[in-house]
Amino acid sequence: MDTPLYALGATQLLERYRDRSLSPVEVTQAVLARIAQWEPHIHATYALDAEAALAQAKAAEARWAAGAPQGMLDGVPVTLKENIATLGTPTPLGSAATVLAPAPADAPAAARLREAGAVIVTKTTMPDFGFLGASPSSFHPLTRNPWDFSRTPGGSSSGAAAAAAAGYGPLHLGTDIGGSVRIPAGFCGVFGLKPSHGRVPVDPPAAARVIGPLARNVADAALLMKVVSQPDARDYMSLPPQAIAWDTLQRSPKGLRIGLWLDTRTDWAVDAEVRTAVEAAARLFEQAGAIVEPMTDWTTDDMRLGLTHFFTMRCRVELAAMPPERAALTARYIRAAAEFAGKLSPEDTFRAFSRLQLLHAATVAATQPFDFVLSPVSPGLPFAADAINSGSSHPLKDSHFTSAFNQSGQPAASINCGHSRSGLPIGLQIAARRFDDLGVLQMARFYESVRPEQAAWPEPQ
Template sequence: MPELHQLTATQLLEGYRTQAFSPLDVAETLISHIDQWEPHINALYTYRPESLLETAEASTRRWAKGEPGGALDGVPITLKELIATKGMPVPGGTGLGEQAVAREDAPPAARLAEDHALVVAKTTCPDFGMLSSGLSSFHGLTRNPWKLACNTGGSSSGAGAAAAAGFGPLHVGTDIGGSIRLPAAWCGVVGFKPTLGRIPIDPYYVGRCAGPMTRSVEDASLMMTALARTDRRDAMRLPPEEIDWLDLSLEMKGLRIGVMMEAGCGLPLDDEIRRHVEQAAKQLEAAGATLVPLAPVLTREMLDGLDQFWQARQWGELLKLSSEEREKVLPAILAWADGGERLSGVAALQGFQQTMAMRRATEAVFDKVDAVISPSTPTIAFPAEWPSPSNDPRQPFEHIAYTVPWNMGEQPAISLNAGFSSPETSPALAANMPIGVQLIGPRFDDHFVLKLAHQLETRLALPLRWPMLPA
């Protein structure tokens, strides 16, 4: 029998219903578990055990009366620190500039509060959320629970580490170029980036989504019942839609699944990742789907154009800081973003236009296939102290080539664990580390992507595996 902190959200809710255990029992177990793990991985921000116990006691009283306050009452969650919560500042990974206290919960936090989920803590992120790394000038270094010498990826770095280490079953990240799926892949968990606007978010921006990070597709689907509720603060939100997120049944026969093994540019694909993704694709084929080889959607021109636009955008954010404050930002961010100072307005606009090119290229894919399977990342692991897998501040986006097109195209995409690397064929740093596989569907078909992921997860049938607490 798994320990309480290892149970899924679905299992916790069933235990509360049958009074096998209470939310207070779970909170006390979780606090003990976090106390053992957190000094090693540094995943949490504003962790307040006493507040968690208070809310758990209130939840326990509601369940004892048979009157839970919502669909997630008593289930522990974390929220990425970029998601505003009332009464707390949003340091943005730096703690610099104006640190106004949030006057209200951002939409994802508000929806989970409505369902009486138990907020364990906020989770860490790198400076401005602009690195796929656990490195932050404010939070310090977040490490991967599977191997402390390895990076979590980012920018939902703390969420990925917390999910992998068992800091509760439900976590919320944000994703503008892969920031949910990349740490999900490197930390061996599920990370779902929905269609733009499916989960309302504030502030909203081109490609920016919030989404679940969990240890099962079923739990990600459960989170969608709350997170997908509408909120007028997001002017890019989708119209409200009645979706039975918990129905994960799917007829596989007749589906055409595009297999996109090459990214088109960026870092080369590790051979072991290729093997795992090919094996995952064969599982879908065995279930009745037809596999269709696909060419990559991303080009060098697209990625470089986006890089230029994001440099200009980031330089604009840095200009809001004093010169003394800018010196406190991570050197990798400064070395990259100062290129934005030298860009002309025309060059920045031309870079932004590449997001439209990505939208056109990604949408055209679904004229040929119903879904796409690809790697989530090109590399298995990289050192914890690096700002990106390339460790080159002038080329910080070489690892997002599999994920970023689907942000700009707005399609739903999910990463789930496809297995672990072999110690016989991998370098020492990358041995016995998780490998992610990505599934993508057409815009607005989020439910289908979750159903497909559930089918793959079921067929992979990976044995339950947890990181070992460091000695």
């Protein structure tokens, strides 16, 4: 059976454009039709402009016909999370409290995509200010998981992951400050990469915040990294430009020392089905010659208290900058976080930064002996679509395995490693030492090549 046009990978599309067997217009039309099928169910898009997308596709078609493609992604459909600014489109940040004004310029990643000729089909949804590993938003309709509409796609790159799983084209960009690419990638069964901090220029830059690709396969994500990791002077925290062989993905894990992080210093345990799937993935690395060793949880409640205090204080500061009538429009979870932060002293806020530094140092020290670290992405399965978390009394449980690598700046990816008995995806996290983004992609590609056959992608009902 022929692969539908909307489901072709970016590398496949470029080959077909090159030999003139396929047109960017045909592909964009197929993607738009796919979106029309899915959107009544999952609500993953924001500011969809079919006319503009088709105009971009027609321009790409003309360039290919003239034998003069514009760049590495000419005519390839992409989506961007709505907080990645695109010229002329408001960026609501998932919140009804945001004053909508056209963005004055493309953000660095959006600018690189346009320069490469990509067709920006739509923006994608997120929760208020990217605060959740879930999708409820005071601005966007509730985004749902294509695998099960009663379940969350995760967050905060909720729409990006749902779009990737549903087949809204091959390439998607999200942002990640505590797991916001990897958690939704894990919940939606797609590949997602959180690059090293500074690898992809961000405007405005911030500690722990990164932009990363989501796709149905590792090679497409690597191709997207090749484009968006190019320099942009607006990010004063970005890494120096580096000639990385993003398409050199073949590598054996033989002889590598790999840590397996499954146990935690908490009173909760990883879901049994999640644990079983991650252990099975680790055995495949071991069978290929890697030395896999269990790791002790290096994080503490005190370190994670720093995360809680920092992010709730961020909510308080955001709301304090708004007129009260606008602040009242934010989601209840943002207002609750701001209220909690109001009880913190200046000393508590300073200690939050100190605790984040401790988490950074502890993560680097614990992972330094290993070439790579394997773990779950999330300790549990996708939870209810309208919930803000898995319901645990531990508010940071859902990001337990992901947030440490934001603080340390290390690259980490999510790749599907199985499904629960109920058919829900399970994500394997692969992390590396800082700057080894290519190594993470290579280990993900190895696992992709040896994992059991994957379930068929979901279809709209």
